[in-house]
Amino acid sequence: MLQENRNLIGGRVSPTLVRACQIDACSEPVPASLSHQGVCLSHYLDEAFTRIASALAARRRGEPLDSRTLEWMTKQGDFAVRQLSNRNQHSSEERARLLELLLGLANLREYTRQEGAAKVS
Numbered sequence: 001m002l003q004e005n006r007n008l009i010g011g012r013v014s015p016t017l018v019r020a021c022q023i024d025a026c027s028e029p030v031p032a033s034l035s036h037q038g039v040c041l042s043h044y045l046d047e048a049f050t051r052i053a054s055a056l057a058a059r060r061r062g063e064p065l066d067s068r069t070l071e072w073m074t075k076q077g078d079f080a081v082r083q084l085s086n087r088n089q090h091s092s093e094e095r096a097r098l099l100e101l102l103l104g105l106a107n108l109r110e111y112t113r114q115e116g117a118a119k120v121s
């Protein structure tokens with residue numbers, strides 16, 4: 001939605017152009033799968049790990065995860081699985097980090113389930 005609005009207003013964003021990562025001092029190309037986020041895979045992963053860590057910290061403080069975070073987790077899980085299924089697209093280091101992302105999400109989900117069970121009783 002945001003992306004569409006920007007295209008309508010600015011009219012400068014061409015989908016055929018390979019964009020560079022938006023993070024400061026990074027000029028890695030943005031993969032098509034991350035075009036809506038405007039960052040390279042490495043920075044996408046950095047941000048995802050940061051977000052998982054803060055969500056885990058919130059859970060440890062007993063705070064519930066909001067529906068946006070839960071939705072985000074599902075999307076990142078799908079994304080990581082899709083990336084890992086493209087065997088030749090990523091270096092072994094990138095694949096290792098994608099796997100780490102999946103593990104982090106699974107870990108967070110486990111915490112969420114525990115909370116759900118506690119609420120019922």
Ligand SMILES: [Zn+2]
Pocket residue numbers: 021022023026027028039040041042043
């Ligand atoms: Zn980057």
